[in-house]
Amino acid sequence: MLETSARLLRLLTTLQGRRHWAGAELAERLEVTPRTLRRDVDRLRSLGYAVQAFSGPGGGYQLGTGSELPPLLLSDDEAVAVSVALRSATDTFTGVSDAAMSALVKLSQLLPKRLKRRVTALQAMTVSVGGAPVVPADLLVTLASACRDHELARFEYTARGGAPQVRRVEPIRLAHAGARRWYLVAWDLDREALRTFRVDKLSALSVGPRFTPRPLPEDLERHIAESVAGGVHTYRARFRLSGSFEALASRIPSWLGALERESEDTSILTVNAETANGIASLIVLWGFGFELLGTVDGAGTEEVAQALEAAATRLQAGARTLASAR
Template identity: 40%
Template structure:
């Protein structure tokens, strides 16, 4: 019955035969369980026709905290992982978990208590009230004014288009009305002013999606979620050892112990350092800018290594 209720809450209409297939029971069992849910106070309507089925009526008053086992575990994990959300809700999440736990049957309490892990919470936290205000402005397409950082200047005036959570921090992608350009703002530095301004017609974000826009700017690209410098190299490591560390690059297996990697960085020198971290012999395929960066890096490293040797020998290095 809980599995049936969970399905009914995920979409508006469910044909009876689809429910029976999803639950692995007969359509007769589905009808019987629907009747039982109605007796418990759930308003479930019947859909007529050849594909007749069931619908959970809008505005139904649902009895609280009827979770199946998987939902209970999901709630425990989500609440215990609140620290990594980047929002200052640790205490509220702990109290919510305690409340949920108290009304669970002992079988589920035992499973929830068994979910233990250590999270890596962000050191920068967004105020839940600020996050709610910014999110509401995005939803309502309302002009948003806010003070930003420690500056006591004129407040920013923006058209908010999207909220993005990335690496434990929250960002607002907005059109800045004073600068007539797209900007990214950290929510933990924002202090919204009330009330919000007039509604606006949404613009098209250069990358179409707000998350892609944040990713593009983090890579040094103004309008595409790609690195400005992309190169290719071959390295004496098996593909299976490279895949976990290449992230948004590509790995091609050449032999069992040799691979070709395509990767990007914000600069050609940065890409050289990216390659060197694998600590294995490699050769650069291209482009020429990457080869030139390798030559420059080698010219910088040789004198640095010589100075280290002079230090070790007790001689004063030549400052020139």
């Protein structure tokens, strides 16, 4: 009995890993016979999991939406609460957004329609206060699923100051850059190059059919970090920080800027923002000792320096206010 239960858990976890599994491939992955696989699928169905079977060429198994929420030890109210919390976590908490999105994709796949309607209604009536654009959670879930399941994506994309353009891409990853900024990293089929798209600039999304993923470049993670950190900004300032690359890399999030090794004891951080005050706010926020080297292209260096001086003046004035009150 224990062996059967463990096998069912493995089957359920594997089915949640991607949208569709060929029968032979799934049996091989689980190291069981096709007959045992069919019996285990029937057991999952008896527990409330809507496992769909497809025959013929390209057939296999797929975990679908059930008429009832499968036994996750959650009531309907708890499932709605968890879904809403996960949607909030995707753009609120640094360090857990990727895990929250992964969990949200799995939960959204299993929620019955009646609960999905409740989640959508609650989300629509919730006001988020902040300057950054809010990306609909359903859009993020669709893109995350397309990345996971290797499905083509077609959408209209509006770059800064331009008209919407239709883009056809092979989705690769979703990247989060703080302040509710989400980016889609994808292979642009028309431009035949790796591109990064701001999700809040994306509309009229449709996905499918599936594609065969191409080999990923070895420096994909660096490309993502640099693209997300760079984006399209008016100011790109370089700072020298005291500390080795290894010591600072674990403390500086990728969305803050691109970190480079300069020597054993110093590193160079390139910070990007739309205003000089934005540059000052970001570098001051993280509390590093720094030396301003200038902007990347030389333009706006004086404005960044003035913004830093103004920030220093405000900080000193605030500290003196407390000291005088004692």
